Amino acid sequence: SQTIHQWPATLVQPVGSPLSLECTVEGTSNPNLYWYRQAAGRGLQLLFYSVGIGQISSEVPQNLSASRPQDRQFILSSKKLLLSDSGFYLCAWGSRGLYEQYFGPGTRLTVT
């Protein structure tokens, strides 16, 4: 069966520091991968998605970037965090035969 991992689970970072969140998927090949952000009391907002290695699509221009160095690895980064980057970040995977997406456990990021 497929499993999706995210780390770290919780992160507290000062403004201006860099960020790297990692997501890996097991049990499937060539998945579509997604990064979402959930602000307090709101639904999920798609940040980036990838349909293959090195292929990244950005949905919202902002202080963040994403990379996919391996088939089942998706990384969310920032060079300098802003207070507004605080939130709950969720990674998800999907496949071309499926239309639903399956989510990881998430990372709670607090920028201080």
Added chain:
Amino acid sequence: AQTVTQSQPEMSVQEAETVTLSCTYDTSESDYYLFWYKQPPSRQMILVIRQEAYKQQNATENRFSVNFQKAAKSFSLKISDSQLGDAAMYFCAYKDQGGSEKLVFGKGTKLTVNP
């Protein structure tokens, strides 16, 4: 752009009773998918049920069922025999059949189950 609206920020139900959560959406597409996700306190999003727009039959998964009204662009979730473990945020989501990879989410409904 597609939008999803959940008009009930909070709902409550007695254990063993039935509750219905509402969702409406706006799209000009004819082929699409609709989903209900559950987010318990752990905050991991869990897929509850999905509906293909081309199917007239309403989807059912155990105690969870939907009422899909395509013309009205309505997609409600019914939870029967509510259990304490059903307490969570519930999100309605939409996805085009083709083109965009994006899931569009509503803002969620917080469901409380009273013992």
